[in-house]
Amino acid sequence: MNVPWEECGWERLTRAVGRRRLPGWDATTGLVAGSEAALLYDTGSALGEGAGLRAQAQRLLGGRHVTHIALSHPHFDHVLGTAAFSGAEVYGAVGVAELLAPAGRGRADLYEDAVREGLDPARAAEAVDLLVLPRHAVSGELTLDLGGRQVLLANVGPGHTAHDLVLLVPAAGPDEPEVVFCGDLVEESGTPQAGRDAIPSHWPAALDRLLELGGEEAVYVPGHGSVVDAGFVRRQRDELARRFGLG
Numbered sequence: 428m429n430v431p432w433e434e435c436g437w438e439r440l441t442r443a444v445g446r447r448r449l450p451g452w453d454a455t456t457g458l459v460a461g462s463e464a465a466l467l468y469d470t471g472s473a474l475g476e477g478a479g480l481r482a483q484a485q486r487l488l489g490g491r492h493v494t495h496i497a498l499s500h501p502h503f504d505h506v507l508g509t510a511a512f513s514g515a516e517v518y519g520a521v522g523v524a525e526l527l528a529p530a531g532r533g534r535a536d537l538y539e540d541a542v543r544e545g546l547d548p549a550r551a552a553e554a555v556d557l558l559v560l561p562r563h564a565v566s567g568e569l570t571l572d573l574g575g576r577q578v579l580l581a582n583v584g585p586g587h588t589a590h591d592l593v594l595l596v597p598a599a600g601p602d603e604p605e606v607v608f609c610g611d612l613v614e615e616s617g618t619p620q621a622g623r624d625a626i627p628s629h630w631p632a633a634l635d636r637l638l639e640l641g642g643e644e645a646v647y648v649p650g651h652g653s654v655v656d657a658g659f660v661r662r663q664r665d666e667l668a669r670r671f672g673l674g
């Protein structure tokens with residue numbers, strides 16, 4: 428891990444954890460390096476972007492490959508690069524694989540959303556055709572051992588979608604913070620986007636759960652925008668509750 432993360436366009440969060448804000452839709456991708464395995468949280472908006480992330484991750488990992496992928500939620504800017512990581516074990520919230528299966532109702536939505544948001548139709552079609560579905564469904568919490576570093580995947584939703592999966596990376600020592608990757612349950616760069624697949628009535632509770640897991644001292648990484656703290660997440664929770672008339 429001696430390559431400067433910034434040189435690859437990444438923001439280093441702790442010794443073995445970093446993230447990149449991707450061009451285009453400013454979606455965040457995260458990387459956690461263990462001694463045996465490495466996990467990437469979200470894969471970008473197209474196959475080419477995924478391939479670029481794969482190359483960067485390999486460089487940051489000293490030549491090793493990404494072995495595990497966790498998908499925060501089934502929106503195009505977070506999942507369409509997955510096919511670039513052949514051989515990686517893919518995790519998603521329970522139901523994502525069915526939603527995005529060839530006959531699933533979410534598959535066409537992925538393509539339509541991507542094109543509506545400005546992705547080239549041919550690139551969108553390619554990525555959707557080659558989409559790799561999660562083989563591992565997370566319904567509660569799941570701990571993964573990456574070698575000297577355990578991480579927790581937690582299905583805290585529904586909220587932003589019916590399938591919101593967050594990633595907690597505990598601190599490796601007293602000198603570094605816990606890092607929580609929030610997916611689009613939290614957005615810093617704008618008002619959280621609530622589309623037709625959002626479950627607004629459950630969103631504040633999902634953030635309560637997120638705060639409970641992460642605690643006051645953690646660094647929270649939103650799906651879009653700058654890193655925030657627990658206070659920001661709590662304020663966003665309250666704003667969402669007001670916006671959706673939940674008191």
Ligand SMILES: [Zn+2]
Nearest residue numbers: 500502587611
């Ligand atoms: Zn989203």
